[in-house]
Amino acid sequence: MRELDDKNKATARDDNSSHKPGYKDQADPHAYLEQLDNVDPEEARQWLNVGVDITGQNRSGTFIQKDCSVLHSGCGSADVEIMGISQALQTHGWLSDYMWRLVSPEKDDYTRMTRDIPHEGYFIRSLPGAQVAEPVQSCLYISEEGLSQHVHNVVIAEENSSIHIITGCATAEHLRSGLHVGVSEFYVKKNATLHFTMIHRWGEQIEVRPRTGIYVEEGGTVVSNYVSLRPVGSLQMNPVTYLAGKDSVARFNSILVAPPGCELDTGSTVILEHPGARAEIISRAITTGGTIIARGEMDARAEGVKGHLECKGLILKEGIMHAIPELVGRVPGVDMSHEAAVGKIDQREIEYLMARGLDEETAVSTIVRGFLNVDIEGLPPGLAEEIDQVVSETQHDAI
Amino acid sequence: MLKIEDLVVEVEGRTILNRINLEIPEGETHILFGPNGSGKSTLMMTIMGFSGYRVKSGHIWFKGEDITRMPIHERARLGIGVAFQRPPAINGLKTRDVVSLCAGQKSANVEELAQKANFTDFLDRDLNLNFSGGEMKRSEMLQLMAQSPDLVLLDEPESGVDLENVVLLGEIINELLGRGVRQREKEGPIAHHEKKSKSALVITHTGHILNYITADKGHVLYNGVLCCARNAREILQWIREYGYEECFRCAS
Numbered sequence: 001m002r003e004l005d006d007k008n009k010a011t012a013r014d015d016n017s018s019h020k021p022g023y024k025d026q027a028d029p030h031a032y033l034e035q036l037d038n039v040d041p042e043e044a045r046q047w048l049n050v051g052v053d054i055t056g057q058n059r060s061g062t063f064i065q066k067d068c069s070v071l072h073s074g075c076g077s078a079d080v081e082i083m084g085i086s087q088a089l090q091t092h093g094w095l096s097d098y099m100w101r102l103v104s105p106e107k108d109d110y111t112r113m114t115r116d117i118p119h120e121g122y123f124i125r126s127l128p129g130a131q132v133a134e135p136v137q138s139c140l141y142i143s144e145e146g147l148s149q150h151v152h153n154v155v156i157a158e159e160n161s162s163i164h165i166i167t168g169c170a171t172a173e174h175l176r177s178g179l180h181v182g183v184s185e186f187y188v189k190k191n192a193t194l195h196f197t198m199i200h201r202w203g204e205q206i207e208v209r210p211r212t213g214i215y216v217e218e219g220g221t222v223v224s225n226y227v228s229l230r231p232v233g234s235l236q237m238n239p240v241t242y243l244a245g246k247d248s249v250a251r252f253n254s255i256l257v258a259p260p261g262c263e264l265d266t267g268s269t270v271i272l273e274h275p276g277a278r279a280e281i282i283s284r285a286i287t288t289g290g291t292i293i294a295r296g297e298m299d300a301r302a303e304g305v306k307g308h309l310e311c312k313g314l315i316l317k318e319g320i321m322h323a324i325p326e327l328v329g330r331v332p333g334v335d336m337s338h339e340a341a342v343g344k345i346d347q348r349e350i351e352y353l354m355a356r357g358l359d360e361e362t363a364v365s366t367i368v369r370g371f372l373n374v375d376i377e378g379l380p381p382g383l384a385e386e387i388d389q390v391v392s393e394t395q396h397d398a399i
Numbered sequence: 400m401l402k403i404e405d406l407v408v409e410v411e412g413r414t415i416l417n418r419i420n421l422e423i424p425e426g427e428t429h430i431l432f433g434p435n436g437s438g439k440s441t442l443m444m445t446i447m448g449f450s451g452y453r454v455k456s457g458h459i460w461f462k463g464e465d466i467t468r469m470p471i472h473e474r475a476r477l478g479i480g481v482a483f484q485r486p487p488a489i490n491g492l493k494t495r496d497v498v499s500l501c502a503g504q505k506s507a508n509v510e511e512l513a514q515k516a517n518f519t520d521f522l523d524r525d526l527n528l529n530f531s532g533g534e535m536k537r538s539e540m541l542q543l544m545a546q547s548p549d550l551v552l553l554d555e556p557e558s559g560v561d562l563e564n565v566v567l568l569g570e571i572i573n574e575l576l577g578r579g580v581r582q583r584e585k586e587g588p589i590a591h592h593e594k595k596s597k598s599a600l601v602i603t604h605t606g607h608i609l610n611y612i613t614a615d616k617g618h619v620l621y622n623g624v625l626c627c628a629r630n631a632r633e634i635l636q637w638i639r640e641y642g643y644e645e646c647f648r649c650a651s
Contacts (some may be wrong), residue, residue, distance in 0.1 A: 007471070054595060091457065095639075122631075175556035190579075209517055312490075321611050337478060346487060347450060348487045349487045349489050351449050351450065351471055352489075353497075353500070354470070354471040354472040354481070355447055355449075355471050355472075355474075355475055355481050356475060356480075356497070356500060356501045356542060356546060357470045357472055357475040357476050357500075357501065357503045358472055358500060360470075362473075366496075366500065367489060367492065369491070369492075370490055370491030370492030370525075371490060371491055372491065373492075387564065
C-alpha cells in the first residue's frame with residue numbers, strides 16, 4: 001500500500017477545541033468473562049438496544065469492551081478471528097503494519113489521545129475465502145462517569161471473504177458525561193465484502209469522536225450503515241474511504257435523529273481512485289430541535305468512476321439541518337451526482353394519506369417512517385421497532 | 400348519497416366555485432365536464448376537504464350528514480374515496496403498505512387486489528415514485544379497491560394513460576363501481592342486482608373515459624358555475640360539436 005493522501009490527516013473540518021477538559025483517562029478494570037450468562041441484566045438490555053445480544057444467537061462471534069477492559073471475546077467460527085487489539089498485536093506480529101495507516105495519529109487531539117493512552121478496541125478478521133454467514137457483533141460500552149475512552153479497532157476482510165459486523169456503542173443509563181474516541185481502520189482486500197453496521201445510543205452529554213479510514217482493494221465492497229436515533233451530546237465524524245482498486249464499491253447509509261440539545265456533524269468522504277470504482281452515500285436526517293450537519297464528499301480521480309450522494313433532511317418543528325454535498329472530479333469521464341433536500345413534511349403527502357382514512361398523526365408517522373426507511377440490508381430485527389418508537393415519540397413535534 | 404347546496408369556494412382569496420348545486424343519488428355515476436381551469440378539481444378537493452379550498456358558503460351533505468367542516472380522514476371513513484390526477488410520491492413508503500392502510504379495519508387481500516389492477520410488480524416500489532401516468536392511475540385504483548368507498552371521486556382518470564391501458568383502466572373502474580358488462584358476467588344477473596353499485600363523480604375534459612364506463616348523468620362546469628345537467632353522452636356530443644363556450648351559452 002502506498003502512502004495515502006492527507007484526507008485523514010489534520011483538516012480544518014476536525015475540531016480540536018470543542019471537547020470539555022476534565023475527563024479521566026483511566027477506569028477501574030473489569031474482570032474478563034468467559035461466559036456472558038452473569039452479565040447485569042440492565043447492561044445486557046443496553047447492549048441489546050444497540051443490536052448486541054449476549055445470547056450470541058444468530059451471531060458468528062462477540063466482542064464486548066466495558067470502559068477500558070475487554071470483557072469478553074469469543075467466536076464460534078473457524079473462519080473469523082475476534083479479540084482485543086492488544087492480544088491481537090501479540091498474536092500477529094504483522095498487525096502493527098495495519099495500525100495508524102489509514103488514520104494519522106497526528107490527525108487531531110483525539111487521535112493523539114488514542115495513540116498516547118490507548119484503551120483496547122477490537123480486532124476482527126475474516127480469513128481468506130471465508131463466507132461468514134452470521135454477523136459478528138461488537139459492543140463498546142462506557143459505564144464510568146466522566147471517562148474518556150479511546151479505542152483502536154482494526155478490521156480485515158481477507159481476499160474473497162465476506163463478513164458482516166454489527167457494532168453497538170452505548171453508555172450506562174445513569175451516565176451523564178464522557179468522551180468516546182474510536183480510531184477504526186478497515187481493510188477490504190481483493191474481492192472481499194465488508195458489511196458494517198454501527199448503532200449509537202449514547203448519553204445526552206456524551207461527546208463522540210470516531211476517526212475512521214477504510215481501504216478497499218480491487219473488486220472489494222464496503223457497505224456501511226450508521227444509525228443514531230437517541231440523544232447524544234455531540235458527535236463528529238467523517239470516515240474516509242479509499243476505493244483503491246478497480247471496480248471497488250462503497251455504500252454508506254445513515255439514519256440520524258437529533259433531539260434538542262444534540263449536535264451531529266457527520267459525513268463520509270470517498271476517494272474514487274481506480275476505473276470502475278462506484279460509491280453511494282445516502283443520509284436521512286430528522287431534527288426535532290438539535291443540529292445536524294450532513295456532509296458527503298466524493299473525489300473522483302479516475303475515468304469511468306461513478307458516484308451518487310443523497311442527503312435528505314426533515315425539520316419537524318425546530319432545529320438546524322445543514323446538508324453539505326460535495327463532488328470533485330479531477331479527470332474527464334467521471335459520472336457524479338448529488339441530491340440534497342431540506343424541509344418539512346409536505347402537507348400534500350399528509351392529506352393524501354388522510355384521504356385514505358388515516359388520521360393526521362398516523363399519516364405523519366407513516367411518512368416519517370418511510371423517510372427513515374432506506375432499505376438497509378442486515379439491520380438487527382429490533383431496530384425497526386426502535387425506529388417506530390422514536391417516530392412515535394417525535395410525533396408531537398411534527399404536528 | 401351526495402348533495403351539494405349553494406356551494407361557494409375560494410382558493411387563495413379568489414372565488415373558484417360559485418353557487419354549486421349538485422346531487423348524486425346512490426348507485427349513480429355522474430360525469431363532470433369542463434375545460435381546463437373551470438374548477439372541476441377544486442370541486443373534488445372541496446368535497447374531500449383538502450386545505451386551501453375555503454368554503455365561503457353553502458353545504459356538502461353525505462349520507463345525510465353535513466360534512467362541510469369535517470376533517471379529511473373522517474370523510475374518508477364515512478365512505479368517500481378519491482383517485483387523484485397527480486398523486487404525490489412518498490419516499491420509502493411501499494405501495495403494498497399503503498394498500499393495507501387503505502383497507503383500514505377491513506382486511507384486504509393485497510395480492511389479489513393487485514392482480515385485478517395488474518399491479519403486482521409495483522407493490523414493493525415506493526408509492527408513486529417514478530410511476531408513469533398509467534401506473535399512477537392503477538396505483539390510485541388499487542388503493543380505492545382496498546378502501547372500498549361508497550362514493551368514488553375520479554379526477555381525469557384517463558389522462559396520461561396510453562390507449563392500450565385505458566381499456567384495462569375502464570375495466571378496473573367498472574369493477575370498483577360494481578358496474579359494467581364484465582362485472583355482470585362474472586357475478587351473474589342475480590348477484591348483480593342484489594349488489595348495490597357505488598356512486599361516482601368522474602371528472603373529464605376530453606370525455607374519452609365515457610367509451611369505457613357507464614354514466615347516468617353529465618354536468619358541465621364552466622368558469623366555476625354548473626351550467627348544464629343532462630345525459631352525459633349528449634353533453635359530450637354538444638361539446639365536441641360546438642365547444643364548451645357554446646355549451647355554456649346554450650345553457651344560460
